[in-house]
Amino acid sequence: MKINIHLSLNVFVWLFVSGALADVMPIAFDEAPPSTEVPEIADFFTLETVDFNRDRRQGSPDKRKAYSAISLSPKGLDRFANRKKSLLAQEHADRAEEFIRQNNLEEAVREVDKALLRDPENMLMLGRAGLIYAAARHYEEASAMLRIYLQNLPDQVNHLAAWGGVLLRLDDQELAEAMLSRSLVLDPVNLMAHYQMDVLLLVQGRPLPDTTFWPLLDAVHFRMVLGFLLSDRDELESMLGAARFELLCDRIIGPGTALRLDVIRDTLDQYADNERSPTRNMSVTVDLCEKLIHTGMHNQSIFMALAQAYYEMGRMDDAWTIIRAVQSNYPDYQSAWFNGGLIALQLKNYGLAETMFRRALVLRQDGVSYFALACAYASQGKTDEAWTLLHQLNRSEPENLKKWLEGDSDYLKAIKKDPRYAEISLGQPVGF
Numbered sequence: 001m002k003i004n005i006h007l008s009l010n011v012f013v014w015l016f017v018s019g020a021l022a023d024v025m026p027i028a029f030d031e032a033p034p035s036t037e038v039p040e041i042a043d044f045f046t047l048e049t050v051d052f053n054r055d056r057r058q059g060s061p062d063k064r065k066a067y068s069a070i071s072l073s074p075k076g077l078d079r080f081a082n083r084k085k086s087l088l089a090q091e092h093a094d095r096a097e098e099f100i101r102q103n104n105l106e107e108a109v110r111e112v113d114k115a116l117l118r119d120p121e122n123m124l125m126l127g128r129a130g131l132i133y134a135a136a137r138h139y140e141e142a143s144a145m146l147r148i149y150l151q152n153l154p155d156q157v158n159h160l161a162a163w164g165g166v167l168l169r170l171d172d173q174e175l176a177e178a179m180l181s182r183s184l185v186l187d188p189v190n191l192m193a194h195y196q197m198d199v200l201l202l203v204q205g206r207p208l209p210d211t212t213f214w215p216l217l218d219a220v221h222f223r224m225v226l227g228f229l230l231s232d233r234d235e236l237e238s239m240l241g242a243a244r245f246e247l248l249c250d251r252i253i254g255p256g257t258a259l260r261l262d263v264i265r266d267t268l269d270q271y272a273d274n275e276r277s278p279t280r281n282m283s284v285t286v287d288l289c290e291k292l293i294h295t296g297m298h299n300q301s302i303f304m305a306l307a308q309a310y311y312e313m314g315r316m317d318d319a320w321t322i323i324r325a326v327q328s329n330y331p332d333y334q335s336a337w338f339n340g341g342l343i344a345l346q347l348k349n350y351g352l353a354e355t356m357f358r359r360a361l362v363l364r365q366d367g368v369s370y371f372a373l374a375c376a377y378a379s380q381g382k383t384d385e386a387w388t389l390l391h392q393l394n395r396s397e398p399e400n401l402k403k404w405l406e407g408d409s410d411y412l413k414a415i416k417k418d419p420r421y422a423e424i425s426l427g428q429p430v431g432f
Contacts, residue, residue, distance in 0.1 A: 334363035
């Protein structure tokens with residue numbers, strides 16, 4: 001993978017296109033903890049080999065032929081039945097998830113009911129059913145299922161957050177707050193927990209805490225929470241009233257966006273269609289990004305996408321204006337510093353690139369940022385600093401490093417002309 005402007009700024013496109021969801025309440029399944037995994041039973045037969053030639057070999061006149069008998073023991077039969085039951089239940093669960101993708105929640109409920117009938121003692125299936133019932137707004141049943149599930153698996157964050165939302169709608173605000181607070185302790189960036197906690201605070205008339213959580217969501221989660229608001233709009237306006245629903249939209253999507261949610265969704269979908277089209281039109285990209293920003297939407301992924309489009313069109317001043325504004329408004333937004341460093345690297349402003357990559361690494365450490373910093377170092381003649389990082393990356397991420405080194409950009413040439421490059425290109429172990 002080349003270190004160029006597409007490396008990070010195109011992440012918005014990839015995430016949005018691959019992660020677009022229907023406007024339904026989310027179904028986010030926690031991974032099963034190891035203690036709940038059911039091992040595969042491949043050998044459910046008990047082999048009982050009876051050698052009837054034994055007596056003959058010991059002098060018995062019996063001339064019966066030897067043969068082996070394979071029988072299914074009671075224990076093996078139980079295992080076989082349980083495995084079959086689990087497989088049939090999973091088929092119904094898979095169909096339920098397909099109906100969710102089609103936004104057909106009532107059919108999803110019917111299928112997960114069949115799954116539970118097939119395998120009623122499967123705790124993971126019960127948790128899945130609780131989430132599906134919650135999405136379908138069958139809150140009493142969802143609450144009962146999630147309560148039992150969480151009594152057995154108390155630290156499953158998505159289920160805690162979902163149950164908090166269910167309890168809020170059942171007007172059990174005290175327990176709802178306890179569940180949502182617990183989920184945020186376990187996962188401080190859990191989208192559903194933040195969403196339901198904001199609703200709870202507005203229901204109670206309490207102040208909303210200052211946060212940059214919503215503007216700095218990645219593209220997938222931004223589209224997801226927009227879908228929540230569209231799906232829940234009638235319910236939330238009934239719970240909160242129109243004014244507080246508008247306040248929720250101001251906070252999550254951007255100022256004055258409550259009446260523009262449909263426009264924002266449709267424009268995002270048009271943007272995604274254009275970006276994944278083989279005839280992608282850069283002018284359309286710019287028009288759609290600018291339209292989104294003019295709605296009042298404050299998601300910074302869109303600003304980054306517009307900066308990329310400006311860069312690709314050669315509008316460097318416009319790209320820099322956006323990057324520097326985002327850095328000023330959201331100084332802890334790592335992507336703005338990393339993307340700014342990429343532009344500076346492409347423009348051969350290596351000192352500025354170094355500064356921005358170092359700031360990005362203070363906020364989040366990852367291999368690609370270290371590699372980008374190594375490029376900035378090498379391009380300034382700071383070869384020892386560059387190769388300290390490259391040696392470490394060759395040990396920790398050798399395959400990624402080879403991809404990042406593909407290409408013939410000037411900053412890559414600065415690395416490849418060094419004699420130590422052979423140690424990486426030949427795949428040899430290196431040291432300092």
